[in-house]
Amino acid sequence: MTLSVAEKSYLYDSLASSPSIRPDGRQQHQFRPIEIYTDFLPSSNGSSRIIASDGSECIVSVKAKVVDHTIDDDLLQIEVEIAGERDDSLITESCTSLFNKLLRNIDIKKLQLTKKYSFKLFIDVLVISSNSNPVSLISFGIYSSLNCTSLPKLVSNFDDLEVEELPMFHDYDLVKLEVDPPLVFVLGIVKNNIFIDPAANESEVANNGLMISWINGRTIAPMRTFALNDTNTKGFSPKLMQEGIKLVERYAPDIANALQNI
Amino acid sequence: MNVQDRRRILGPIEAKPLAFPETKSTSNEETTVVLPEFQAPSIQTNLLKNCNGSCIIENENTSILSSIYGPRSTRSNLFESRCLINVTIKSAVFPTSELKELSSFLINVLESFVCLELYPKAGIDVFINLNIEQVSDLSWYIPYIMMSIVLGLVDAGIEISDLPGCGFNDNNAICFTKNGSEVIGIWRDKGDIKDESSFGDSLDICKDQYLQIKGLMASYLLSKLDDDKST
């Protein structure tokens, strides 16, 4: 989105004022409305499609494979693809690396099938269009797709160390995967104000951006700053970080609740 | 229905599976070493002859070399009224996607203190070589990487609005500017944030480290100015 100098100055001043006024009248902690559809891909174990109100859209699919976890202990693998970006572009690679770090917070014990075998989850993310930073959108997509993931039900023995046996599954019964997926929140910083979910026009004037991850009541790593635009980037007061963490801790449970009820 | 027994044929009743002793792979094990929070490094600038600015930061187990090229022309087809910055990090130890993530983080940090508007239509290239003996987390190296980039930029004569620096404590690598009154970047890779006050404490420790690093850089630069005068 390209804004004129006058538009930028107007937006900046209104966002920087105290209390800050957002162009769409949202509160500091308020998200834009999002639409989520889950379980729409018949060939994957869990899937979700998430559409933000500005037309940003993202598809997440979760597929599972049985692996020997004594050999391969990397049980969650994520692949991010952003339409219009090369696979080796900075944004794609850093998104992939970020989400791989984020998913280390998931308890992989939940994926264990037997003493020897586990499910390995392949999470494929496709960002079809993004008008503002896609990180938050992707994380919501991953959250809702993991929440609706069902895996085949194990019928063979749990203890297979002594007996050389491959796990066997029930023909049609599925078990819901129960994990606590993490969430990532993007916060925009304008002068001395910090707010959740900056829209494209807010990103254009933001001085900096903060990314805070959250899982089940805890603020977790990774946490990062990243510039939301390449013209207005500036330093910010250290206390804004604490304010951001506080903001996320206060409102994240509500958001997780809302996503769970889909 | 064709039911197939997928169990392996286990042989006679009294047969036992072969039990191999557990082999410990000692060589390939990635050992993460916890290094002390800040080691005062040795600094040397103006080493490389084919780039505009360079700086090497060394301490016991690490040597980080930055080389700065530019401002030079870009192949962009758009008119850029400000300079583009590109950071490339090379290391044999860390995976490329992680290095790319760090370089995009560093580009964002650099954008907040390099005077980009002075170099229209141009690009500045920063190359970082990490030569690491003992492997710690990537975030541990950020203070030294920042230091070598900043001194490299000064060496290249590229105008920067401040001497920023980075401190590392409790998995947080936090970059400061303006004497610690402003933060320009935070990178945290692992560990929960237990509460605000512990985060605030870690912030203060990072700030102290930043001031220490800034002092080091300032005294190095001033001593270099004096050397230039005497020769």
Added chain:
Amino acid sequence: MQELPKQAIPGQILAPQFDLLEPIPTSNNNSDNETSSNEEPTIIMYINGAGTKLINYPIGNNSKNSKEITVISSTKLGKVYSYDVDAPSDYKTIDESRKIQFKMISVGNSELMKQSQGKNESSNILPREGDVILCRVSRISLQRANVEILAVSSKNIPIDSGVGTNGSGTVAVQGGSGAQTFSVSQASSDVGETFRGIIRSQDVRATDRDKVVMIDCFKPGDIVKAQVISLGDGNNYYLTTARNDLGVIFARANNGAGGLMYATDWLSMTSPLSGITEKRKCANPF
């Protein structure tokens, strides 16, 4: 008034934007205090020259009543110079009763700085509007000549001999700000990383501008002295040779196969070896 430091490092605060010349008994260097004093001190307005930048610096570290003050901060490592200058063109006098002096502060190390009174950004090696440059002609069409910029006059040559700004060295194939905007696989390795420029046919000479025949003015390979008229678009700087001292300075006869030619008048060059005369728009060599 505060003494200026002799030398500066990047980020060092050199002076507030406004300062008082006469030290009055209760003075401090806060810019707000000037109005309240009863005497008539001279106000100094510092202007940021080369190597310095105006920044807003927060004073008072406590969170609530933090104020920002505009100061001049150094952006380079070097000696501090200050010069008396005239009022900047965009300065508006609000109060006639105040005596205001203007001083420009610059930071740098070179002799160029002294010659240009701190105005020339000697460190900034990029071509700017009005600079005289040397370039090599790479392509000719009916409407324009495409050139590669080789050197910018009165600017320092950087250590990497200005790959990109002052020559045609090659850079690492990977990476580089070129790679950021341009796929590496598409870049051929012999593409010079120079800034490119265009001399449009109407900018070749000052008279008869619409009757210019490009091929009678430049040939590929000629070294041309030209002036930058605008930063142009994303690809090219726009250059002009419409001045007596601008135009071709070095050229070879027979499309580069012959010997070096010398200007005989402003429209022709002759090779002393073969006696061939070719048409060029020459720079006055004297």
